[in-house]
Amino acid sequence: MRASDVAYEQLRAEIIDWVLEPGAPLGEIETAERVGVSRTPVREALARLSAEGLVVYEGRYARVAPLSRDRITELYELREALETQAARLAARRRDPERFERLLEEFELGPDAAPSDGRPYFLSGELDAAIDEAVGSRYLRAALDDLRGQMARIRHHSSADPVRLVEATREHVQIVRAILAGDEFLAVHATAVHLHNSRVNVETHLSFDDSVDSSA
Incomplete structure (x- = not known):
């Protein structure tokens, strides 16, 4: 290397x-x-x-x-635009077997000890499955650039075990919609998940807007 x-x-x-x-x-x-x-x-x-x-x-x-409220807002606006489109295309082009396996995993629920990282691993697996189903190098590149920033935010703000359970249920709805080939429902379920994720972030993160001169 x-x-x-x-x-x-x-x-x-x-x-x-x-x-x-x-x-x-x-x-x-x-x-x-x-x-x-x-x-x-x-x-x-x-x-x-x-x-x-x-x-x-x-x-x-x-x-x-830095992480200011304005920066978080901009990131989530971009994330919603990209991920809802990715979910729509995944519902149209999915590999049912892969999403069926993911659904089985998600329906087991998050482990009792969230520190083992399983929910986040499954979330990454879902991202990878959607990327593969979409098949767009340009959309994938845009999502890859965004995911590093979102991983930083999620690492600090998502230790709440209640939120882990809620997020798992939301992922189940996304996977079910994609499996059903329902583009509208896939978009809606993704938008709901992102809204709840943003609320969780704003609840758990402390912001110092004064230091973010680049926002």
Whole structure:
């Protein structure tokens, strides 16, 4: 693996897991020393993370992208536009066997110990199944760029076990709609899930709107 890929993967994971919190500075020299690579790979990694919206620049200086209410609103508006369209196309082009297996998994419900990551793994599996069913490289690329930002938000805000149960039920409705080939219901179920997800985020995240000069 190239040094720039190593730096990218480590920094991306640290941002998503909140090891590097919103607004944290990302000086090239300090970051290179910590990651164990030279400044050039770090510079390349930061450029990739900036393209994903996980890093912002103020002049020549990089920092972890802040999270303000305006930024959350913009992300969810984009997510709704992309994911409802993806659900519509998945309902039209689905592989029934794959979604039937997913439905069986989701209907088991989240594990008693949410820390094992099962609900989030299944959510990722659903994303992958929908991406494959849609078959659009452009829509998938747009969703991939967005998912890093959403993973960062979800990691911090979705530990509520009640929300895990609700989200699992919502995913069941999405999968059932796709299996039925019901495009309207797939879009509606996805929109409901995203609305509830946004409410959960706004309940659990603390915002410092004053630091988000890029929003």
